[in-house]
Amino acid sequence: MSEIIFIYNAKSGMVNSLIDWAHKIVSPDTYECSLCGITYDNLGRKAEWSAFLREIKIKSSFIYKDQIINDQKLKDASLPCAYLKKPNDMKLLISSEEMNSYKNLNELIDSLRKKLDELS
Numbered sequence: 558m559s560e561i562i563f564i565y566n567a568k569s570g571m572v573n574s575l576i577d578w579a580h581k582i583v584s585p586d587t588y589e590c591s592l593c594g595i596t597y598d599n600l601g602r603k604a605e606w607s608a609f610l611r612e613i614k615i616k617s618s619f620i621y622k623d624q625i626i627n628d629q630k631l632k633d634a635s636l637p638c639a640y641l642k643k644p645n646d647m648k649l650l651i652s653s654e655e656m657n658s659y660k661n662l663n664e665l666i667d668s669l670r671k672k673l674d675e676l677s
Contacts, residue, residue, distance in 0.1 A: 566636035592637035
């Protein structure tokens with residue numbers, strides 16, 4: 558079974574979440590995680606993003622950079638990014654450069670739709 562692994566360029570935990578939340582309000586242009594910035598607003602995960610994730614027929618998981626422990630490929634990844642994990646393979650689906658180029662959530666969703674269509 559395939560899975561998309563999204564990796565945030567942010568650390569996990571309540572304190573880090575509060576710092577990130579404030580950073581996105583005070584200085585959104587300098588916030589380091591574009592994935593967080595376009596999929597979350599000040600109230601939490603955007604409804605459109607949640608709906609898209611439910612709609613696609615592939616499991617999605619989200620990890621923070623401090624949660625990458627044993628996988629060298631993920632440890633060396635430029636963040637934020639997304640990988641497609643299959644039973645015996647894992648490859649980069651969206652690079653950090655590409656993720657950082659998205660101006661809004663619609664661009665991310667459109668790109669993911671195209672990539673998933675090409676894979677099926």
